[in-house]
Amino acid sequence: MTSAALLPADLAEALPALARRRPLLVASDYDGVLAPLVGDPSAAVPHPGIAAALARLAAHDGVVVALVSGRGVADLQAVSGLQGPYRWIGSHGAEYDGPLTGQLAARRDALAERLAPLVAAVPGARLEVKPASVAVHVRQVADRAAAAALLEQADAAADPSLTKKPGKEVLELAVTDADKGSALLRLRADVGAAASVYLGDDRTDEDAFRALPAGDLTVKVGDGDTAARYRVADPAAVVVLLDTLAGLLA
Numbered sequence: 001m002t003s004a005a006l007l008p009a010d011l012a013e014a015l016p017a018l019a020r021r022r023p024l025l026v027a028s029d030y031d032g033v034l035a036p037l038v039g040d041p042s043a044a045v046p047h048p049g050i051a052a053a054l055a056r057l058a059a060h061d062g063v064v065v066a067l068v069s070g071r072g073v074a075d076l077q078a079v080s081g082l083q084g085p086y087r088w089i090g091s092h093g094a095e096y097d098g099p100l101t102g103q104l105a106a107r108r109d110a111l112a113e114r115l116a117p118l119v120a121a122v123p124g125a126r127l128e129v130k131p132a133s134v135a136v137h138v139r140q141v142a143d144r145a146a147a148a149a150l151l152e153q154a155d156a157a158a159d160p161s162l163t164k165k166p167g168k169e170v171l172e173l174a175v176t177d178a179d180k181g182s183a184l185l186r187l188r189a190d191v192g193a194a195a196s197v198y199l200g201d202d203r204t205d206e207d208a209f210r211a212l213p214a215g216d217l218t219v220k221v222g223d224g225d226t227a228a229r230y231r232v233a234d235p236a237a238v239v240v241l242l243d244t245l246a247g248l249l250a
């Protein structure tokens with residue numbers, strides 16, 4: 001069986017035409033797509049084969065590889081260990097041209113101070129302070145009712161100036177209104193892409209799926225409602241997809 005045969009038939013059929021387009025933008029979310037979801041956000045490493053597949057893609061003329069994450073760029077680079085000639089877009093698009101200026105930090109820190117006692121009261125909950133947001137994680141909260149209640153409390157603590165970004169076992173409150181849809185459109189224009197691919201697994205990725213033009217290849221990883229055109233099961237299938245595309249570029 002060829003690796004392409006491991007992909008859903010509709011997706012395998014769409015790849016050859018996409019592979020002929022240049023410039024081609026290949027963009028992906030990180031957690032849940034390139035790396036399996038795990039309890040500790042600092043332990044989310046790429047699935048085997050991801051680093052090599054991204055490097056293969058980026059080695060082709062006219063192909064731009066981008067990592068588009070809710071994480072801050074520095075965190076994404078450190079946790080993933082990925083290295084290459086990639087575009088790095090972090091904080092759901094707020095970090096586009098480099099690190100954010102310090103002016104957002106005061107609002108973010110005040111928010112973190114408000115949320116800290118709520119999180120500390122729930123065993124297993126985690127507060128993640130990021131460049132443009134604060135995330136309340138409940139993946140490791142054993143008491144599921146307490147997890148749901150904490151997310152509701154965090155939601156209620158958000159004033160209207162904050163942007164709520166619910167995700168998998170997490171609620172983020174952001175001090176910017178950046179979203180992955182706007183970031184992908186900006187990136188697509190910067191690259192002058194004739195076509196693009198975007199892979200994502202979570203609610204914040206739906207902004208990108210909805211924003212990209214119909215001819216682009218949008219791929220939801222995992223279960224759940226989606227605006228993406230195609231679907232694969234998990235990060236292992238993402239390796240097959242990226243490798244298949246790299247093979248078609250050659």
Ligand SMILES: O=P(O)(O)OC[C@H]1O[C@H](O[C@H]2O[C@H](CO)[C@@H](O)[C@H](O)[C@H]2O)[C@H](O)[C@@H](O)[C@@H]1O
Nearest residue numbers: 030031037038039041044069070139168169170
């Ligand atoms: O946009 P992404 O690259 O998918 O980042 C989204 C969030 O990912 C991280 O949280 C998620 O992954 C963790 C590690 O697997 C998991 O423990 C957590 O439950 C998930 O929500 C990261 O910690 C967040 O900062 C990102 O926004």
